[in-house]
Amino acid sequence: MKAALFDQINSMKIINKENPEINDNDVLIKIITTGICGSEIHAYNGAHPFRKPPSILGHELVGKIEEVGENVQGFHPGDYVTVEPHYGCKQCVHCQNGDYHLCDNKTVLGTEKWEGAFAEYLTAPASTVYKIPGDxxxxxxxxxxxxxxxxxxxxxxxxxxxxxxxxxxxGPIGLLVAVAAKHAGAEVICITDAIDHNLETSKQLGATDTLNVKEVSIVDYIDETYGKVDQVYVTVGLQSTMNDALQIVKKKGKIISIAIFEEDIKVDFNHVFISEIQILGSSMYVKEDFEQAIDIISERGDQLEILTKHTFPLQDIELAMDAAATKKDGAIKVLVDL
Ligand SMILES: [Zn+2]
Ligand SMILES: [Zn+2]
Structure with missing residues (x-):
């Protein structure tokens, strides 16, 4: 099969390799399309904690089942599926508590241990595979x-x-946080970015207030319009975004960080303490989140089509990485077709 090997920083090579073999509890999936994740752009630039070369990246995928292992039940060749791209050791305290996303020994798709979906085929334990409605x-x-x-x-x-x-x-994560927040009942969703096209897109996905950070200060805007907000979701890892978050969140409010910070930042912990602000990290997801994501997509999938207008064939993966990193031509979530 063909695959894109992340052989060194800022480089992907198309290689030919053996199709992966399945074990009794696995399925073999023929990949249809794979999204480029922000974490892979960080990896490509050499700035990701565990996604390193040499490896085959790619963990946002859909495909069709080609073959099922002997012990696998409930899946058949031809099923349209996606994969939850991590699983835990099942032994540690986190795994035992159902927090396998926090397992220190978890296996992550798109690493040396479990080769990723920038390839024609992928094996996955059946326990990580989810059917997607055919429509x-x-x-x-x-x-x-x-x-x-x-x-x-x-x-x-x-x-x-x-x-x-x-x-x-x-960006893709901020926009999809907005989608999930809307689904959960948020009344005001105020979203910021420096790119007008992303802000336009966010309106179509349910954001109520959009601010271009080059033109408007979110601190002033929130102060004048709402006073404070209940929660702030930080999807861009910068000193300035954390400063803004601390200033706009209400007392006892929550700041949820879903960002990779490439540099250390300062946080005013006196303000955190006096205002009883909660700062939480949010890392990946677990099974119920994945299932809920499929439910949301089933309900309002037609609204989400605007996110994936940019597609490249596998042999142009370096161009695809560049489009995803630079967001050129209005690219939001860039796909690699297999
Ligand atoms: Zn990802
Ligand atoms: Zn574990």
């Missing part, structure tokens, strides 16, 4: 994984009907 187009089904990131963050934020929230950053 959902491939370029929408492929959003299940990043939407699950948003669903998990919103779950940690404990959004209640009528809440006012801010989402800092309208």
């Amino acid at each position: 959902i187009p491939y370029h929408v089904g492929v959003l299940t994984e990043p939407l699950a990131v948003g669903v998990h963050a919103v779950k940690l934020g404990q959004i209640k009907k009528g809440d006012k929230i801010a989402v800092l950053g309208a």
